[in-house]
Amino acid sequence: MQQYDIAIVGGGMVGLSAALAIRAVADLRVAVIEPKPITELSAEPCLRVSAINDASENLLRQLGVWSLITQQRHQAYRHMHVWDKDGIGKLDFSVADGPHLSKEKNDIGHIIENDVIRKALWHKVEQDSGIELINDTITNMAMGESEVFISLAKQGALLSKLLVAADGANSWVRQQLELPLTFRDYDHHAIVATVNVEHGHQDTAWQVFLDTGPLALLPLFERNSCSIVWSLPPEQAAQMMALDPAEFDKRISAASDGKLGLVTLSSERVSFPLTMRLNRSFVKQRAIFIGDAAHTIHPLAGQGVNLGFVDVAAFAQTLEAILQDNAELNDNKAWQKFSRWRKSDAVEMMAAMEAIKQGFAMQAKLPKFIRGIGMSMLNQIKPLKQLMLKHAMGQRSDLPPLCHYKQDL
Incomplete structure (x- = not known):
């Protein structure tokens, strides 16, 4: 029976980065259990993308992955334009407005396909002899006093001193441990797709607040290509999904006020419900929960995966402290501290997303001219805009060491 120090359930972006982060701070034997092996990138962009901020970029740099990602498809954005549909209110952010952590920093963030990030992480994990990738499905697990017993569908069983659950929003591990x-339920569905934009994306992340919810157009690696995330009430989302492509093109071009010219579909459309989930604790027995297995938030500001990457860095920092103290890997006091830390951060992010969402909902009840004046006044307050941009870029002093800037390793 194979034995490991740490077994990670889930080989997505968060799970794979956790494996590399563990190896960055400790010479431990790690298993990553993932039923879906990596596949070659398709010629067309992946529908699911992430807005990677500074903190996540720095983590990926220190894990030696960022250079692999930037050799593939990615797009930096240097501006953000947020506006009120059919009103005069707008907010404009530019990289020139924000603080910078390095001389080479000349962007607010990067829009990168999830498959591109995962492929780079997978490649790096394959190169590490201390990590074993197990393409299998867990059929059962049991928590012992000193180890976790895991049964696999094809490869028998394994033992691990600690288990990390990074198996997504519908975490199997969370369900097993009840x-x-x-x-x-946010009572909204997100429609995601890839679109062509007539005037190009202009290195800008665009977001318009409509009465029905926000629409984001995120720049992709091709100048005339964007990824859309359109948040709508379920009934309206279903109606939009049922439209033929030509009619959908008209609706989204109108919704974006023609700021990018004619917008046309270049992919299929996918819709999924938006739900807030938060574990009451991020730790139970020998299981530690990170990423979407611990929390999911509204995609309003694209912070979901960034929150998960900070979980990874915080996990590595906690693990390193445990080993330096010569404590057991299942040090309850240390992991409970980790749980409180990461839960507090997730709650703060959820509250911020709710405040933005409710703020625009309240503004929608005001006359358009009045709410437009309010946004335009905010657009002129440079210190407040800098603070907002700093948070969006993930530039915080309280982040774990792996989230601070260093040259790519």
């Missing part, structure tokens, strides 16, 4: 969950 971990209490705070749950809220």
